[in-house]
Amino acid sequence: MDIKKYDYIIIGSGPVAYKMAIGLKNSNKKILVVENDRFGGICPNYGCEPKIFLEGAVKTVLTARQLLNKGISVAAEIDWQQLMKYKKETFAPYPKNAEKGMQNNNADTITGTASFVNEHTLMINDEQYYGSKIIIATGQKPNKLPIKGTELTYSSNDVLSMEHLPKRVTFIGGGFVSMELATILNAAGSHVEIIEYGDRPLQPFYSAHVKDVVSEMKAQGIIFHVNQSVSEVVKVDSYYSVKTAQGLIVDTDLVVDASGRIPNIERLNLKNAGIEYDRGGILVNEFLETNVKGVYAAGDVVSKDPRIAPKLTTTAHFEGEYLSENLESNNPVPIKYPIIGTASFTFPQIAQAGMNVDEALNNPDYNVITHDLTPDFFYTGTNDYNAKLTLIFDKTNKLVGASEVSQTAADDINNFVDVIGLNLNTDSWKKEFLPIFPALAYKVRDLI
Ligand SMILES: Cc1cc2nc3c(=O)[nH]c(=O)nc-3n(C[C@H](O)[C@H](O)[C@H](O)COP(=O)(O)OP(=O)(O)OC[C@H]3O[C@@H](n4cnc5c(N)ncnc54)[C@H](O)[C@@H]3O)c2cc1C
Numbered sequence: 001m002d003i004k005k006y007d008y009i010i011i012g013s014g015p016v017a018y019k020m021a022i023g024l025k026n027s028n029k030k031i032l033v034v035e036n037d038r039f040g041g042i043c044p045n046y047g048c049e050p051k052i053f054l055e056g057a058v059k060t061v062l063t064a065r066q067l068l069n070k071g072i073s074v075a076a077e078i079d080w081q082q083l084m085k086y087k088k089e090t091f092a093p094y095p096k097n098a099e100k101g102m103q104n105n106n107a108d109t110i111t112g113t114a115s116f117v118n119e120h121t122l123m124i125n126d127e128q129y130y131g132s133k134i135i136i137a138t139g140q141k142p143n144k145l146p147i148k149g150t151e152l153t154y155s156s157n158d159v160l161s162m163e164h165l166p167k168r169v170t171f172i173g174g175g176f177v178s179m180e181l182a183t184i185l186n187a188a189g190s191h192v193e194i195i196e197y198g199d200r201p202l203q204p205f206y207s208a209h210v211k212d213v214v215s216e217m218k219a220q221g222i223i224f225h226v227n228q229s230v231s232e233v234v235k236v237d238s239y240y241s242v243k244t245a246q247g248l249i250v251d252t253d254l255v256v257d258a259s260g261r262i263p264n265i266e267r268l269n270l271k272n273a274g275i276e277y278d279r280g281g282i283l284v285n286e287f288l289e290t291n292v293k294g295v296y297a298a299g300d301v302v303s304k305d306p307r308i309a310p311k312l313t314t315t316a317h318f319e320g321e322y323l324s325e326n327l328e329s330n331n332p333v334p335i336k337y338p339i340i341g342t343a344s345f346t347f348p349q350i351a352q353a354g355m356n357v358d359e360a361l362n363n364p365d366y367n368v369i370t371h372d373l374t375p376d377f378f379y380t381g382t383n384d385y386n387a388k389l390t391l392i393f394d395k396t397n398k399l400v401g402a403s404e405v406s407q408t409a410a411d412d413i414n415n416f417v418d419v420i421g422l423n424l425n426t427d428s429w430k431k432e433f434l435p436i437f438p439a440l441a442y443k444v445r446d447l448i
Contacts, residue, residue: 002128006032008327009122009131010107011114011268013098014041015316016137016299016323021105023324031107032131034114034124036267040098042139042300043313046157050091051180054160055345057083058187062220062347063407066383078188080165088161116273119292133327136275136282136290136297137320138268140261140311145172149233152240153257156181166190170242170252172230174201176344178258179213183346186222193223193250195230195242197259204306204342205350206357209405212386213350220347225250230259261311263301278303286334288323298323307356309337339421343410348386351413354420355401360392366400367393371447373406378438382407391416391447398423399448408440415441419448 008024010017013035024031038045057078064076099109112125122129142155156177169185171178174196186192194201201224202210214224228244233255242250263281276283276291280303288296299316302309309315318338326332343351360366373379373387384407392401402416419429426448435441 003121003130004032004127005130006030006108006132008032008133008135009034009114009129010135010137011122012041012137012139012264012299012301013039013102013109014137014139014299015043015313016135016320017041017102018098019317019320020135020137020324021102021107023321024107024328025105027324027328029328032129033102033107033109034122035099035109035111036113038095038098039102039109040095043316044091044094044098046160048313049094050087050160051184052345053087053090054083054184055180058184059347059407062183062187063382066407070383080188081163083188084161084163113267115267115269116275117269119273120294132294134295135323136268136295136301137299137316138264139300139316140281141264142257143260143262145230145257145259147230147232149235149240150257152233152235153255156256156258159185159256166253168193168239168252169254169256170195170240170250171256171258172242173197173258173260174224174226175258175260176202177261178256179217179344179346181256181258182222183217183220186217186220187347191221193225193252195225195228195244195248195250197227197229199226201226202344202350204310204356205344205352206390206403208357209350209388209390209403212388212405213344213346213348216348216386217346261300263303265301280304287326287332288319288335296323296327310340310342312340312342314340339417341410341413341417343413345410348384348405348407349409350403350405351409352403353401353413353417354399355392357390357392357401357403360401365395367397369393373404373443376443378440379406384408389443389447397426399426412440415444416448419444 007029008031010033013033017033061076064072068075102109114122114124117123144150159181165188168191171182171194174194182192228246228248231245232243234241239253240255281301282297284297288298298319300311322335339354341353360368370390379387387406389404394400399419404412
């Protein structure tokens with residue numbers, strides 16, 4: 001069999017491949033990107049991008065409701081079908097453009113599923129491809145709970161392109177994906193319930209700020225059930241019943257299994273190459289190399305500590321940039337992750353960067369200060385009555401962590417990421433920066 005040879009084969013065309021193709025553009029190396037679904041991967045097709053696009057209408061509507069009788073006299077409403085039509089038109093050209101973008105960066109592309117034949121040979125569409133270096137960037141896929149009726153559940157992928165809005169929707173799981181989609185569907189008019197296994201949703205975020213998000217979502221009409229383990233989904237006439245081991249029964253028109261995401265390794269035949277992995281994904285060293293020399297993994301498919309490298313597009317971009325620089329370097333250096341901000345685009349949003357506040361509160365080496373942001377007219381103007389910012393300082397008075405709950409928390413926390421990441425002397429920061437006033441970033445000056 002004729003084997004096609006490449007210097008680099010990247011499996012998966014998501015954010016890792018996007019950054020690698022840009023980084024390797026002028027390397028004169030032969031590069032192949034393989035994709036078995038839509039080019040661009042999860043983020044622009046089923047994740048961050050369609051979500052943030054929908055958030056545009058959702059946030060407008062919820063902010064208008066927040067200002068009802070405070071300057072707004074008629075509340076806005078979402079027309080789901082119209083919004084979905086607009087979304088589909090906007091996103092339809094994306095996969096083709098993403099593929100073309102890779103080709104413009106001098107990479108070959110192919111549609112098909114890659115699986116290992118041996119350490120450096122892949123089978124794609126019944127043809128063999130040899131890669132001197134292979135990068136596994138196959139991401140994650142939605143988990144399917146091993147329960148009776150699991151085949152009746154939808155995934156987050158389905159929700160973001162649903163033509164018709166169900167009257168009642170039930171989410172299994174209270175992670176950030178579930179909380180964001182719940183916010184969108186509830187704002188659009190669905191009755192939403194969330195069933196969470198733990199004692200609160202959004203586990204990685206600061207518990208006091210999560211409490212504020214949950215109480216606001218409850219005020220919007222969303223119902224939370226915590227400490228519940230879903231055991232069964234049953235179809236009853238034209239609706240579904242979700243049952244838990246604790247005896248809860250929720251009747252609903254659509255069940256979304258948002259119980260987590262699992263590494264996309266099933267179809268790779270990793271055993272043919274002897275590549276090691278665990279429940280969290282593929283095991284790599286500090287150069288993102290697997291136990292097989294010349295085979296690397298990056299992005300969501302990698303098993304890693306979520307506190308240092310959360311499974312996000314930003315991390316995948318960073319790892320793609322790292323690999324394209326390092327694999328072409330004569331002096332490779334281990335990967336060192338920057339401060340990575342994380343957020344849940346709920347209403348209000350919750351965001352954090354650096355040290356976790358719950359951890360800092362239990363450690364006498366840190367000073368934790370909470371600021372009520374509501375008297376600031378920026379927040380009063382949108383009636384953002386939950387707005388709170390918590391900052392963590394170390395013994396030398398350097399900012400090491402930040403968490404915020406507010407309608408603008410994601411953008412707000414971004415203003416603190418560089419201060420934490422650069423380990424800045426705040427006096428010199430103040431002498432070099434004067435942000436725009438009145439805008440979100442200006443407050444950094446007074447608070448650090
Ligand atoms: C609903 C949702 C919202 C999100 N929101 C955010 C957010 O706000 N901010 C953020 O930073 N991140 C967000 N994320 C996470 C983000 O989408 C991922 O972290 C990111 O896409 C990971 O990139 P990746 O390159 O590792 O792989 P992916 O983007 O997962 O791409 C991997 C690709 O590989 C393909 N593939 C898999 N197996 C094979 C195979 N054997 N052969 C060929 N191709 C294969 C897959 O079909 C997929 O297209 C969100 C995710 C979801 C689901």
